[in-house]
Amino acid sequence: MAKDYPRSDRIRQQIKKELANLLQKEVKDPSLNQITILDVDVSPCLKHAKVFFVSQEEASEEVMKGLARSMPFLRSQLAKRMTTRGIPKLHFVYDKSIDESIKISKLLDGI
Template sequence: MPKDFPRSRRVAEQIQRELAEIIRLELQDPRVGMITITEVVATHDLEHAKVFFTLLDGAARAPEVQQALTRAAGFLRTRLGPRMRLRLTPQLTFVYDTSVERGAALSHLIDNAVAEDRSQRPQPAADSDADS
């Protein structure tokens, strides 16, 4: 493999895929609901992995969902181990990912600025001779 694609990143991507499936199919905690694993960052020694998640129904429930995932970390790690076939399954730390909300807020600000700019520009006069 090329040096710009280290093992820790490959393992993190596999953890992301496997965790998404485990949470969707095996985790029975109703507090978790519909989440998306946006990114996993693993340390170089693969002892720890930071799991970033976002919610489909907004940030209001983020602390509750983060607490539920933290409590389920042992279960998730146990289920993840056989799927990963690593000598050591990383410790999982869950972090709510605010980048989606920040992106939506920035997009909204840009849209407002563009709309305001259009409203302040003088409208071109309708030229009746252009049709002739």
């Protein structure tokens, strides 16, 4: 992860905060209502950012299509709100770790 670089860490935190606000308050797509941004990993060159998220509907095709439809709006709003020259290209990644931990917990409860 690029967290070793202070500038990328600052940008990572700002992207996470702004995306969470945008998805919660300004994006009107109903398929994106239940998305939670968990973390953002910014590349050292600051040109790419992986956005890790969870959703109550998992990474359904509808959620991924909603994110693709919202991408131009999200990038334009990030450009207005951030102090950097360029906005990293966003890559949304569904975080399966919570689902996996629930499965493990259920297995352990059954033992």
